[in-house]
Amino acid sequence: MTLSGDLLIGGANVRGSAATFAAVNPANGSPMQPSFAGATREQIDQAASLAWDAFPVYKETSLEDRARFLEAIAEGILALGDELVLRAIEETGLPRGRIEGERARTVGQLRLFAKEVRDGAFQELRFDPADADRKPVAKPDLRLRNIALGPVAVFGASNFPLAFSVAGGDTASALAAGCPVIVKAHSAHPGTSALVGKAVVGAVAISGLPRGTFALLFDVGFEVGQTLVADHRIRAVGFTGSRRGGTALMKIASERKQPIPVYAEMSSINPVILYPNALLGRGAEIGKSFAASLTLGAGQFCTNPGLIIAIEGAGLDAFIESAAATLAEAPAQNMLTGGICEAYRKGVARLLAASSVSLISSGKNGTAHQASAALFQTTAAAFLANPELQEEVFGAAGLIVRCHDDSELRRVVESLEGQLTIALHVDAEDVAAASQMIPQLELLAGRLLVNGFGTGVEVSPAMVHGGPYPATSDGRSTSVGTLAIYRFLRPVSYQDFPVGLLPTPLKDVQAAARVQK
Template sequence: MTGAHLIAGETVTDGDSFASTPASGAPRDYPKGTPALIDRAVRAAEEAFAAFAATTREARATLLETMAERIDARGEEITAIGTAETGLPEARLTGERGRTCGQLRLFASHIRDGAYLDRRHDTALPDRAPLPRPDLRMIQRPLGPVGVFGASNFPLAFSVAGGDTASALAAGCPVVVKGHPGHPGTSQIVAEAIADAVSACGLPGGIFSMVHDGGLEVGRALVEHPLIKAVGFTGSLKGGRALYDLCAARPEPIPFFGELGSINPVFCLPGAMETRAEAIGRDWAASLTMGAGQFCTNPGVVFVTEGSQAEAMVAAVAEAMGASAPQVMLTDGIARAFHEGAERMARSARKSFGEVCEGRSATPWLIETDLAAWEANEDLADEVFGPLGVVVRVPEPGDMIRAAAGLHGQLTATLQMEEGDTDLGRALMPHLERKAGRILVNGYPTGVEVADAMVHGGPYPASTNFGATSVGTLAIRRFLRPVSYQNMPQALLPEDLR
């Protein structure tokens, strides 16, 4: 495979290159992105916007379904290079491809229905006193070109053809993707599949471009480009906050839909601990270490009441972690950051389990502390991206309410409870509703269903826009805005309002 950018349907290979850093196999060279290439891609997107925004819902639905077909047709190729680049197992990437294509097909069905447009019509009342009412119609309309940053941990579902790209295209917005350097080959194959679908559907090539990574200046060029009207991002708190600030500082500020950081707390209530403390420990450890802990919904902290049941749970966690083999992390940088974060965490509390591995591998870490130390040291509430869990012991069950009230914004919060825990669960709910975008009972948050009712977002720093989700059909609304039409002739209305 020859490395290339995909810009408005054309392959571009000019300029300097960088070498990939695969988990296995030989590195490959890919062209570096530049601000000039970003400008070229964004201008092509702007040129295509008016025509794409005017397409029918059926045309966009067909595009999404064709994208899914073209990606599936390259399934073996995608899996082969994806496993080599990321170290993820074949089954995981096969499942992720199914989720990615399923999401595209779900969005196609959703926009065909049309309810997402929230169409409203107030008929004219010319004889109303004291003043007549004009004819008013409202509909959601696309924003304009959208910039998307590929994510490291989901090379398919949150990257080139992931939820941000799918929802922007569904809304009628052209997309410019900055590929992630951790999986450039995977990104390119998927980009080629999308470009093929755009061509097959007879749509303007400018509605999709993918520019490979080229360092901080390329990301900055994308979010600061005056023709970009919104940005989708999944990544670190530090990187996302920097981009968010750039979006806000533009002469024309634009929305930045960033998913940044979450430790996804689990509250183990007394009744659940009394009946299944060891099972909770084993299940939490399994969720915590799944995929080397490289999920944004990784349940990084558990709150338990002091006592013998907490000891039994922690013992079960340590036993499960001890049986866990080292896992390959997505990139060298992620592995390095994980070990640095784990060692920093261990200096702030008591390490019960964990060791630094060589190279790109990682084994689980278990940190223990109490509520007083947790509240006194904000570093303990930082996300360490990887298989690290923190157990926080609280003196009394009611202290969990205080712990919940002190949390930062989260993607998820989980209650492990039985029927006798209902009163405490009810007392916790007002706090959890303010802190998290999704609340679970007797489950674990790893695994995000792509569905109408899903919310994958939350108050800052979980995400930068608490009213949005990056998973599920509601994600499409991020790239639309309401427009009202007063006394508008039928010929000038958008087709969906006629």
């Protein structure tokens, strides 16, 4: 498929009229062809207008047609074959195995949501029959269903060019809910985005859906995203990125005449709490596993384990020795963009300059386009006194907080901001102590795990990829798993409607009654 660098609006290629830009190969800093042109306000308006026109039709498509549409997107992505894989490798510097795995995850998400749509339970159909004889007031006939919110603006993520991008989890769940989607592609991988966008447009056409069901816009700056969020026809936002970016969009959304929800996944340092008996029995083993998790993908995961909390002792010393030795052999790695690499280096430099922090180990040096892993340590007292030590360093940098005793460890945990994940490493003898901590941890994170690290996020009906602010803007939601569909729905109750006026799903009283039971 020839890449044109065009926007995708109304099912057609449209040349952007704003500033042009090109993807940059992160391995060598060289620009790639073709150039991509950003969307103007007029082109954003066109996409939003088409999405709004498509909404009343698309939201009432049959569940089977909507499920087949999601499956058609999955098939279209697979049909791109190596063209997609090679372009994604070139634009991100990620290895083939990572890209192929992410493609499989993207396709799997779409198929999972197709299954969820066919099941229909997300509609939450409820029927409460009338009772004319009820005293002192007759009881009305009430029926309820969830409906789609409206067109959704989705922002592609820098660190997942497929699974959190054009046809990733936000797009899949919004389309599953019945919402048209306008994607603002990430400027780091526009070619990858364009290829996937073409697959979605093809699925729209094959499925006979309104041409405004999907659009793909480019921009080298912030204007497209800001304009989309402010547009009165956009009714929700899906975002994965920095805290600064997420809070900026939240501000725009809250200042609209009709504020809208922004589901932003932002920052998390994903604490790991190491309990004494686990450390004594297998501190070295845990240290090696931690180092592998910290450096996976150059640490460019939102669930990267950036903070270790443990009580001082021989077990912690064994953990540190093992982790330090493993990290010292870790090769420098390409980061996704020059900007991300520079931000990581500044974060490491900030920790190096902190008087209360010391460097334990660092990885091997690399080229100007690569970053080396780094592991630091500090005391619990210093961590509690310096809130800036909680700031995320996006990349393979970790900080160990050494605590004198369990009381100090608990104070450190109580000081934490909201997180995506918190991991516990325990042996049988630690369970009693750890169980006392669980109620506190439930208030801090969306996912708790034992004897592992959060870097693997299973796409599952039981997964929560979210957490209290600032991990996300709304800790009641998830961006991974089938519960993600509920972000883009709202309930509507229909009172005393004649059958002819009822939406199709609520006309079958017996079926609705069975759901209610």
